[in-house]
Amino acid sequence: TKDRLATIEAIRIVETAIRDPFDHWLADNPQEASKLLEWVIARADERVRRRQEKEVSRKSAVRKLRLPGKLADCTQNAAAGAELFIVEGDSAGGSAKQARDRASQAVLPLRGKILNVASAGNDKLAGNQQISDLIQALGCGTRSKYRDEDLRYDRVIIMTDADVDGAHIASLLITFFYQEMPALVRGGHLYLAVPPLYSIRQGGKVAYARDDAHKDELLRTEFTGRGKVELGRFKGLGEMMAVQLKETTMDPRKRTLLRIDVIDAEAATKDAVDALMGTKPEARFRFIQERAEFAETEVLDI
Structure with missing residues (x-):
């Protein structure tokens, strides 16, 4: 029966029977049509993601761990006590490499604009070199393939400039970890450095x-x-x-670190991330309108 339904003749009969009524239903129910479209796109993205995860797993099984060339790794092998500092650009990376404790602190400079994974498709995500370098350096996989025991560092520390641009880069990186490695965040491994201004x-x-x-x-x-x-x-x-x-x-003896955590209201957190980092500008506009009265004008970057 399944083979018969997949024939050209069956496809023509089914298409003739439902195409026009379905078109009319979509036109008459735009909200439901939008939800259906989002569901179809999400399922397609998930299929692509699973194929990519299988490919990564297959390659990992037949070759040794390849660390990104920009990574200045620490000398200790154990993850306990090891730290990875994620910085933007070679200039900051050079200073961090000189300042680090080589035994326990690794530095990974990321070049160029950080990808906003909340609004990027799977093709962009898979083809982004910065994201690939970060995933390789951490060694723990993403999403359903994440394994905490394979994480190569105890602390993953986002270290960006102490200005608005640095805060923007940090927000993009936090979005990546929230979407692709939520277990890493919930496990207490993600931190923000607090450099001076x-x-x-x-x-x-x-x-x-x-x-x-x-x-x-x-x-x-x-x-x-x-x-x-x-x-x-x-x-x-x-x-x-x-x-x-x-x-x-x-320096662990003098520095301040802010640990990134996910609040208990999981749905509210997801809605906030979707509104601020997602593909719909009207959601961001509405978020700003609802909270504009609470903004401190002296700290706005105008």
């Missing part, structure tokens, strides 16, 4: 501020004595000396 000097005294509010607080409480106060603003991680980057952002 300002350096403050007065005589032999030096302090670092993470943002404008912190800078104002330090000036008000710590630099009240006589003498000229020198204020410097870092344009990016690449402009920091390696010793400064180590002291403020990478």
